Amino acid sequence: MSRSLRRGALAATAIVISIASLSACGAGNDAQTLGIRPDNAAVTVEDVQIQNALVITQPDPGAVGPAVVSATVFNNGLTRQTLDSITLPGAAGPVKLKAAEGDGPVVVPAGGSVVIGGKGNASATIEGGLREAKNGDSQKLVFKLSKTGDVGIAAFVVPAHSYFKDFGPSEVPAPPATAPTATATTTPSGTATPSGEATHAAGH
Structure with a gap:
């Protein structure tokens, strides 16, 4: 494993601690006062802050199927916003x-x-999965909000293993079906005579 991939794996492992904390209490009344500092990069644009952004791929390398984006989006403003889209190259x-x-x-x-x-x-x-990014890479994401507009952030790409399993794609491709084995057909009794017996009978 290359040094960059090792760094990515270590950083991604640290991220999950923040994900678990924010998932449990992000919507609570004291979420703003807990003073949680994420272990990964965060971005703030106007009233919006995005933390713990990840792209989570299929658990098996090379599997074809959807990937997902995981993140926590904070709105520190006085007006609600909608998340209109997430795009990524x-x-x-x-x-x-x-x-x-x-x-x-x-x-x-x-x-x-x-x-x-x-x-x-x-x-x-991400319905078609990823075409270019690989596990351990950093992937650019753009969150488009109704009032703030585009908010970009770099997200680690990780497989749906271990800590990330519960945040990964819900649709996982089934393993390929096993090819059916050939079954021998039994010749009905009396329809063929072994060549040795036929020769013996002819001699008599």
């Missing part, structure tokens, strides 16, 4: 956003936050 398909409940937009409440990724949270699915 190198994706094989669009990023499909889905709110935690219902069919409406992903809403970031005023003075609150929304967690993307994980059971019971909003989701952002």
Whole structure:
């Protein structure tokens, strides 16, 4: 493993601690006063702050299937915003956003936050997976919010293993089916006579 990949793996492992903390209490009343400092890079544009951004790929290397974006989006303003899109270069398909409940937009409440990724949270699915980025790489993401506009951040790319399993793609390709084995056919009794017996019978 190269030095850069080792650094990426170590940093990504540290990120999950922040993810777990924010998932558990990000929407609580004391979320702003806990003083949590993320172990990964964060970005702030106007009233919006994005932390713990990750691109989580299929658990098996080389598997073809969707990837997901995981992040926490904070809105420190007085007006609610909606997350209108997430885009990234190198994706094989669009990023499909889905709110935690219902069919409406992903809403970031005023003075609150929304967690993307994980059971019971909003989701952002890269339907065609990634075309270029590899595990351990840094991937540029652009979050487009209704009031703030584009907010860019660099996210680590990690597989859905270990700590990241519960935040990874919910759709995992099934293993290839085993090819059926050939079965021998039994010749009905009396329809063929072994050549040795036929020769013996002819001699008599």
